[in-house]
Structure formats: structure tokens, C-alpha cells
Amino acid sequence: MSTKYQRTQPKRVYQLRVELQHIAAPVWRRILVPDSVKLAKLDRIVQAAMGWTNSHLHDWNIEQQRYGVLDKEWVGSDDMLDERKFTVGSVLGEQVQTFAYNYDFGDGWEHLITVEECQPAQEGRNDWPMCLAGENACPPEDVGGPPGYMDFLEAMHNPTHEQHADYWRWWGGPFDANVFSINAANLAIRKLR
Template sequence: MATRKTAARRKSKPKHAYRLLVKLEGSEPTVWRLISVPGHMTLADLDRIIQAAMGWTNSHMHLFAIDGNLYGLPDDEWIDDKPVLPDDEFTLDEVVGTTVKGFLHEYDLGDGWHHDVTVQAVELPDEGRNSWPMCLAGANACPPEDVGGLGGYEEFLQAIGDPSHEQHDAMLRWCGGPFDPKSFDINSANRAIRDWLSERL
């Protein structure tokens, strides 16, 4: 449920629009997306935009590391030296501003998908051009959910790429059919972002 503070921020106008290059660390071929996000959106919103653009399904926890602070879903049972701040209470305008040049987004704390996020540009908001989140470009498919991190993904690609591999048929069934690691459809990425936006409103 949105708090009054969060709801008020959603109605506020952005101070900036951010062009962010999101790269999945260690992926081969490199999985990347270029996204544009208005600054009044929260870090929780940014997590869902990254997931939609990449192809993740919001099935796991996430975490941001920005300028020495951690943002995500605070968990009283998870004891750490640094507290996790609630990411639905901080906007990009507040946290990234005009000085932060890059940060880390981790999705699925078990498989450990680390996204290196580079701030490529901080623009003035333009209602007709960058006032809504969108995917501008990208390359290569993100790994399937629960594949087992980078090591599991490498084994998965070996299995589906070799019809003689003992796990070939099992992996095809598991992922629901053929998988092309070099595929990327910008229309599907933006459709996923629009679907999330419609659910959020």
C-alpha cells in the first residue's frame, strides 16, 4: 500500500530525467539496457523498471547500493552492519541528484544478479519526451529466473546449445522451449514497462 508520502511524490513533478545504462555484470554475451526514468520515481519504481526492461519477473528480493547507502525492503531478521533503507521512500531526484555517476542494483539475492548502473545523462524533464519510463535500447536476453547465477547460466547455455548434451531436453522443457541468448525485443521491454505502469496506477 502506498503511503501518503509516496503518493505525494508520485504526483510531484520530476526535477530531472535520468538516462541509465544497465549492464548485467559477468554476462557473456553482455546483457544491457538503456533506460530513461523521470526523477520523481522512487527507487522501488526503478527496480521494477529495470526488471521489466531486462526481462526479470519480480520473483525475488532486490537491493540498491548508492553513494554508500543500501536501499531495498528492510528486514528485521536480516542483521547487517549497514541498515537497509526503504526504497519506496526515496526518489531518484533525492538519491541520485546530479552528482552520482553510477550505482549497483542486485536482483535475486540468492542467484546474485548484479546490475552495474551508469548515469549516462541527467536531463531537464520534458513532458513530451522523457516524463515517463522507457527502454531506449538494449542487447541480448537476460538469463531465465532461478537458473543458478552466472555459473548455472553458463551450464544452461551449454546444455541447450548441444543436442547431444544429457540435459538438453530437460533444460528445454524447464525454460519452456528454445532460448536465444542473443535475442532482445525493445517493443516487448517497453510493453512490460507499460504493463507495470498500468498496474501501479
């Protein structure tokens, strides 16, 4: 049997709380991530759990070091390390308590990630990425960051608002900011494999 496609068995699993910053209603997800996962895949896991579409650039700020996608044409990536070369376990270790994930530099979505727990991996129980809990819907892509999202919510919930019809058409119908489906989050994460 070829070992080319066998994954590295994780030793530890991190329980992370991912919380969107600078908005009134809390939007957060609790995820389990094996220590063997690369930061590049953690990006896709966070995207899937939150409900983003991974349509924009991102970076990580962990212990004052930036990680992300290296792009020689992008001026902001000079001090960045390649996220494809680092595992979650190698950058978090046992000391890191919080770190930042920034998504869509135009809209400026900031996520605070808290390491809630680090536990031994148990094969078949917790050794793959999963979402354990969460609250509220992720804002729409390209809505204009936290201030644009507040404007969007105000207009969508007020039929007499001057931008109600425009936002309704743009979004394609009603938007319920209080909805979160753990099943949808886990299905999106499973599709990443």
C-alpha cells in the same frame, strides 16, 4: 478535480545504462527515468526492462548506502534504508556516476548502472519511464546465477549435452540468448503505471 492521484511533475530525467555483470555476452538496457520516481518503482522498471519477473529480493548500493525492502526477519537488512522513501533524484543528484542493483541473492545477479546523462524533463516527451535500447535476452529466473546461466546456454545449444533434454523441458523449448525486443520491454514498463 482531486489531486490525490496526480503525479509529481519531474524536473530532470536520468538516462541510465543497466548492465548485467559476470556473464560473457553483454545483457544491457538503456532506460529513461524521471527524477521523481521512487527507488521502489525503479526496481520494477529495471525488472520490466531487463525481463526479470521480480520474484526475488533486491537491493541498491548507491554511494556506499544500501536501499531496499526492509524486513526485520532478514538479517541482511539492518543497514538498509527503505527504498519507498527515496526518489531517484534525491539519491543520485548530479554527482553519482555509477551504482549497483543486486537481484536474487541466491543466484546473485549484479547489475552495474551507469548514469549516462541527466537532462531537463520535457512534458509529453521524456517525462515517463521508457526503454531506449538494449542487447541480448535476460537469463531465465532461478537458473543458478552467472555460472548456472553459462551451463544452461551450453546445454541448450548442444543436443548431445547430458543436460540438454532436462533444460529444454525446464525452460519449455528453445532459448535464444541474442533476442531483445524493445517493444516488449516498453510494454512491460507501461503496464507498471
